[in-house]
Amino acid sequence: MKKIVLFICDGMGDLPHPSLGGKTPLQEASTPHMDELVSRGQGGIMDVIGPGITPGSDTAHLSLLGYDVKAVYTGRGPFEAAGAGIEILEGDVAFRCNFSTISSDGLVLDRRAGRIREGTKEMASALDGLMLEDIEVIFKAGVEHRGALVFRGPGLSASISDVDPHEIDKPVLVSQATTPEGEKTARILNLFVRKSQEILEEHPINIDREARGKKPANIILPRGGGVVPHILSMRERTGMSVAGVAGVTLVRGVCRAAGIELIHVPGATGGRDTDMMGKAEGAVKALQNHDMVLVNIKAPDTAGHDKEPLDKVAIIECIDKAVGRLLDTIPEGTVVALTADHSTPCSVGGHTGDPVPLAIFAEGNRSDMTKQYDEISCSHGGLGRIVGRELMPIMMNMAGRAEKYGA
Amino acid sequence: MKKIVLFICDGMGDLPHPSLGGKTPLQEASTPHMDELVSRGQGGIMDVIGPGITPGSDTAHLSLLGYDVKAVYTGRGPFEAAGAGIEILEGDVAFRCNFSTISSDGLVLDRRAGRIREGTKEMASALDGLMLEDIEVIFKAGVEHRGALVFRGPGLSASISDVDPHEIDKPVLVSQATTPEGEKTARILNLFVRKSQEILEEHPINIDREARGKKPANIILPRGGGVVPHILSMRERTGMSVAGVAGVTLVRGVCRAAGIELIHVPGATGGRDTDMMGKAEGAVKALQNHDMVLVNIKAPDTAGHDKEPLDKVAIIECIDKAVGRLLDTIPEGTVVALTADHSTPCSVGGHTGDPVPLAIFAEGNRSDMTKQYDEISCSHGGLGRIVGRELMPIMMNMAGRAEKYGA
Incomplete structure (x- = not known):
């Protein structure tokens, strides 16, 4: 051979x-x-x-x-997550993410947080390992403003709408289930986005960025969720x-x-x-x-x-x-x-x-x-x-x- | 046209x-x-x-x-049987077979019975038409040591393992069902192999072969069973x-x-x-x-x-x-x-x-x-x-x- x-x-x-x-x-x-x-x-x-x-x-x-x-x-998410070094398992739901900048009144100012290049690893580790209800959150930073998000646990589905408005000066969207199976995942995703904002806004890296006049990476915007296939x-x-x-x-x-x-x-x-x-x-x-x-x-x-x-x-x-x-x-x-x-x-x-x-x-x-x-x-x-x-x-x-x- | x-x-x-x-x-x-x-x-x-x-x-x-x-x-068996002149019907289970030689202690000595060329038609007719439980046996000799076997009757399946060890100096295998549907067919196949040995060992053609120092064709080893498709x-x-x-x-x-x-x-x-x-x-x-x-x-x-x-x-x-x-x-x-x-x-x-x-x-x-x-x-x-x-x-x-x- x-x-x-x-x-x-x-x-x-x-x-x-x-x-x-x-x-x-x-x-x-x-x-x-x-x-x-x-x-x-x-x-x-x-x-x-x-x-x-x-x-x-x-x-x-x-x-x-x-x-x-x-x-x-089933979408780019699972392969992006695997490429970021997350070991994906069948049944996981995976997303591509951006570190983004959001204003105090909830509008997306920059989907790439000023094309941030440094500190995303530290911020990612503040999100990695969260438990939302019975769902484990796995989060890894990628190149520049990119990251990968995986939800692992029972009852997940990719039948949900996106939270990323894909445009600036728009509010972050609330994810909705597109079929009844997606209800739990939409809820967890909305929870994750809120949680990311809480955690990142107070993160020393962002406080430092703001002090230097740079846009803070104060929210994670996931998109393109897909169930990891067999x-x-x-x-x-x-x-x-x-x-x-x-x-x-x-x-x-x-x-x-x-x-x-x-x-x-x-x-x-x-x-x-x-x-x-x-x-x-x-x-x-x-x-x-x-x-x-x-x-x-x-x-x-x-x-x-x-x-x-x-x-x-x-x-x-x-x-x-x-x-x-x-x-x-x-x-x-x-x-x-x-x-x-x-x-x-x-x-x-x-x-x-x-x-x-x-x-x-x-x-x-x-x-x-x-x-x-x-x-x-x-x-x-x-x-x-x-x-x-x-x-x-x-x-x-x-x-x-x-x-x-x-x- | x-x-x-x-x-x-x-x-x-x-x-x-x-x-x-x-x-x-x-x-x-x-x-x-x-x-x-x-x-x-x-x-x-x-x-x-x-x-x-x-x-x-x-x-x-x-x-x-x-x-x-x-x-x-579904496998070679049905086409081999049809080629040997057996009229196959949908639902039949068909096998390719060898006339083989087995020792008195049950080891396969020659899978081709010394590449036997003569007398297989007579021996085949001693097996053709047997009834095993409610299953009809159709058996025809082919070229040289080859033959074709068809089981016809209710409840047959090809979900069974082979009896042919495919090597010499090994015992004949006992066919096992690979799914519950295969149980009857495995039992009939094992019965057929035993029966072929009983009948062929005493067949005049084999007694004559042994007298002339040739290997007897004293067992039939079927393989490659397949259900005749529609x-x-x-x-x-x-x-x-x-x-x-x-x-x-x-x-x-x-x-x-x-x-x-x-x-x-x-x-x-x-x-x-x-x-x-x-x-x-x-x-x-x-x-x-x-x-x-x-x-x-x-x-x-x-x-x-x-x-x-x-x-x-x-x-x-x-x-x-x-x-x-x-x-x-x-x-x-x-x-x-x-x-x-x-x-x-x-x-x-x-x-x-x-x-x-x-x-x-x-x-x-x-x-x-x-x-x-x-x-x-x-x-x-x-x-x-x-x-x-x-x-x-x-x-x-x-x-x-x-x-x-x-x-």
């Missing part, structure tokens, strides 16, 4: 851009190693969730890992031990929820300065004691959101070198898939449902007539047009890990 | 092979008639069950015939009368279960010496009074299992001549599909989930740019990448037999 590398360049898929003479960043970039990969293997395109559906990073990664997104995705681990589903190299909290959360062991790679921050070469090297190293490794590189997505096509070209050329290092150092026969979790076109500045390019290579496997790795060349490739959930079985077959159905 | 020929070359899909200079057997072989077929028609690739799933011959043929495998496949016949499902030309027991069983009339073709043995030309001629003849004919040619699969790429090339060139004969003699307008039920790569020596090449031709239908019939050329073809279950509706449409959905 062979090993598998799934190399995901976040948001790398794109559209033609005027400032690139009508080419996509992948078409414009010089990518000798990606082209070698697809030339020795096969090309195709992939609708990560389904044709025309715009994936989120969470749903996209679940799909690429072979999960039935419709069955396991998710079989990758080992249970595929029999493989899987490692993950990823900097982004949400992608790390998907990995954690799927039982993927997160590998620390020096310099892998998830930012544009990510040490891509280090990620490739970390992946090869992780293959020594894992059957499969997933690598996520965030930078192309950021360039897409920022509408910077030239930047995206430069990032892709940098990733190309990492792909070269990967091809030079993987064990013989390893199945390598190079793709994206979604398109983030620089002309759009956000995710779109355009299919992503896909290349799969494994020594001894079929090689088609695709010679270049980009959205257009791959669309004529021999892998055809597949959906994201089909990628894992296809790779497992090439790795000699497929099970026979029938006799 | 036009007629349909589905020409299935068992296990013909393959991977690049070093001894063929990195080509697949289909790429290496000279196949002027297959190339003509795809040049005049269209090429594509097909995941017979689904992407990356390794098909068995039974599940593959069900899928190619348009059945929902997940709904109709399967609509091809006529019920498609309105067509379908004929089948196939030598392999399991494929013949799928045909029987689907209500396909098996046509005897002289020399069609299912072995490598099969008269392929005779099968093509038999298919054309069967079209005279059937709407569709399915042809299975076993030989390429055998070459794949035996890891003989040069042999597979020679077999493919032989099949190519049969395809030529077919094209020369079919009624004008006949829809011809040429494909495989799965890949059996010579580099692997077993089935894999790699997609199979597909060519469809019908006079007056579309013709794409595919010029050669092999795994790679077809992967760039105009039929794209389809799943096996889609083939029947595509062929029926080309034959003018599709029903309108909507107004």
